[in-house]
Amino acid sequence: MVPSRAAQKAEGVVLPLGFAGDDSALVEALRANHPGAKAALFQRHVGWVERIITHVIGFDAELADILQEVFTRALASIHSLKDPSALEPWLGRVATHTARKVLRSRTRRAWLRRFVDSAEEERFEPSASAFAPEARQALRAVYRVLDVLPADERIAFALRFVDGMELTEVAAACDVSLATIKRRLVRSEKRFVTVAARYPELKPWLEGGARWRDR
């Protein structure tokens, strides 16, 4: 973060420099508390982590807090990473574990949402005004359906169908076997199709004929 000119004039400024090196070197630098390594960790991998979080949880007003939690957890447990060259998939696991924690926490508070529907609406508010209202409603419906799924099934479904990961990647991100992820996907698909039938705005999509209408 670059200090403002006014701030710089008032006080001296000490800032960490950028870090250059591959992920293995980055992990070593993080372990050595290299001051520029934390920023490098975030800047290099936030795109991948954010995609996982957003695909699993949906648009969320607390996205910044969730991302911050993922990277804080990663930094705290960096010493447990056995293969520094596998930093990215390891971060994927940290992201999915954090997403699971958030989902389960919200499930436990689900009864509150009956009284704060407006808050949930605000949490889910696609800001893309380029989409027609029908498309925005369909997107909202997708995540209402996903809200019904158990957290582990929801994560598997989102990583496979929304993020487009291979089955082996989904298994690695969820830190389970391939057989387990296949079972979760079978269950999640059945539940999704069953619950989605209650949302007419999703019907065209599930029949494969829907098209987004862009403004």
Add this chain to the structure above:
Amino acid sequence: MARPLTPLGSLGEKVAESFGQDGGARQLAMAQAERLFLTNTRHGAASNRGKQRTWALSLAAAACLLALVGFVALRSPARLAFTVDGSAGQAQTWLAAPAARPMQVKFSDGTQLVVDPLSRARVVDTDAHGASIALENGSLSANVVHTSHSAWQLIAGPFAVRVTGTRFDLRWDSASQRFSITVQEGSVGVAGSIVGAERAVRAGETLVASVAESRFDLINGAERLALRAGEAAKLPPPVDGPAFGDPALAPSASGQVAPEPSAAEAPGKDAAGGWRELAKQGDLRQAFAVADAHGFQSVCDSATPAELLLLGDAARISGRADRATEALLALRRRYPRDPRRAAAAFALGKVAFDQRHAYAQAAEWFSTCVREQPSGPLVREAWGRQIEALRNSGDGAGAQRTAREYLARYPDGPHADIARSVLK
């Protein structure tokens, strides 16, 4: 991507596309998350669960670690620690001094740096014997503690300063690409860019360099005072720039003598007279452009010795070694008894060395400078540059002879290290 080709795969693709078109809110969230992450982890903050695991591991491994640390400590001395305005400092951090006061950097061996207001620097790295400091812009003062193992390096733009225990002031202006170092105590070695191989700068000396103008000066205290007086009287700058010379026009071969300048020949108004004003204002490139546009030879024919030195400088800075040569040779040809002929010889030697890499010719011009003015202000520098030119031309014997002469006259001179290296 490997989505299955099913309705659910198609649905997933549409969902992902919609996310991809909402870059604004997500980008803001990522930026906010970065600020939170870097702020909250600045002092090594970690999750409670992580801290508990770390604590347990520390207890279990404490005995082994103590033995290991003790062994390592005995084998390898610790890096120097330092503080920045009283707070613990870390290598690889960027320092920006405020406008109102300097920034104090103190090292555990007693070395102190004072980063001047609005200046920026970096402590690149430290080890047991010193540190590497980069001055990005502005100035700093250093008081480096000297030991037999001291090894400090400062980097300012394209220049590297090797320090073994000194007090000095360093300045680097990244906008104008000007470098200067003034040594109050001890010595440093400066290398890089136009300076080339390492040159010693000793107590009482200042090295100033301009990357944009491809020139540098090594000035001792007396000469610095003389330059200040010259600047005040708007005298032309000292000629240290390159100019290319023809040894056939050395004094021993000279047969053509032009009369000394008289008031009648003093430069008056002429079509190219504007170059003089531009040169006095310091705009040498434009001055050369005007002079060249109006017939450089005719301009040289009507110029005084001081103006010919200035024209030579202006041409050199403009990248025109041929015109610089023309101006300086004109001085030597038209004014054979003018003391500035020796300065022209020195300048001819520099351009032969620095730009043409004609080292044998350069050596001859430096020798000419010494011969024509054995007690002049440039003689020490000419002796030193002659050593380098002879060495580079492959004349080892000549270089050694000159080196011995140099050391006999200037045992602590700026080229003393080069002279000793030639004699090894």
